[in-house]
Amino acid sequence: MIRINLLETAQKKRRKRALPSGAPAIGLYVGLLLLEGFLLYYWTVTKEDALAAQTQLTTEAQEKLAGFNKLKEERDELAGKMKNDENQANIFSQLKNANVGPANMLLFLAYVLTTPPLGNHAERVAQEQIGWNTQWDPDRAWFTAISQGKDNKVTLIGQSISHHDVDELLHRLRASIYFQGLRFLSAKAGKSDGKSPPVIEFKIEAVLNYDPEVGKQPPEPPPGEGNKDKKKGSKPDPATGKG
Incomplete structure (x- = not known):
């Protein structure tokens, strides 16, 4: 009589069913x-x-x-x-x-020191516009010496008939760029020959300038001129009676 061990075969089947298959895990790993x-x-x-x-x-x-x-x-x-x-x-x-x-x-x-021609009306008008007295006679003033010292300082020495002539000459010099800081050094009556009144000997100092861009500077008033004007326009003091 042949005996078949069915119990062992059933246990093997159950053991196979209990073991999971490795294919899904491998697929998951590959996907990751x-x-x-x-x-x-x-x-x-x-x-x-x-x-x-x-x-x-x-x-x-x-x-x-x-x-x-x-x-x-x-x-x-x-x-x-x-x-x-x-x-x-x-x-x-x-x-x-x-x-x-x-x-x-x-x-x-x-x-x-030159009088413009009478026919040159335009030049006379131009001189009047800068304040020159076109009726002034330039022969009433003249230069006798011009000397240049240190720092471009120049001294103009001359003579004139009166102080008014010196004033006009200064007024004309201030219209140029060549003489900056015009300063009146002295003005005194010279010696007379007995036949004509003594002339005024004047001395003017300035700084030479040849640069056209440098502005013009008005000259200082002659010594004594300001005092004269002050004396003419002053009134006597009521307390002392003096000017």
Whole structure:
């Protein structure tokens, strides 16, 4: 009689049913690996794009900075050339003024002691507009000596018939750029020859200037002129009876 062990066979079947299959776990692991690989790839691509964008921005910024530096160098170079040209122009102008100025100054001194022609109406009008007395006779004043000292100081020595002639001469000298800071040093009556009244000997000091850009300065009033005007216009003190 053949005996079949059915109990052992049933136990083996139950044991097989109890053991889980490994296929789903492997699939899950593979899926996770694929997802991780995709995420890693995406992160890498994103980082590369961001790095490329940042590199491009850095390159553009460096190019702009290089352009700005180049423009600054060109501007500084141009400013240096302009400054050099300006200095050279000033030097040339000073040399020209120094060469032409003395001759023009002497011509002006001769001009202030010259009466314009009667037919030259425009010149007379121009002189009147700057305050010159066109009725004044220039023969009433003349220069006897001109000397130049240190610091471009010049002394004009001359004679005139009266103090009014000296005033008109000063008024004309102040219209030029050549004599800055006109100062009346002295004015006194000279010796008389007995046949004609004594002339007024005057001395004027100024600073020579040949630069046309320098402004004009009014001269100081002759000594004694201000006191004369003050005495003429003053009234006696009621308490003392003196002016």
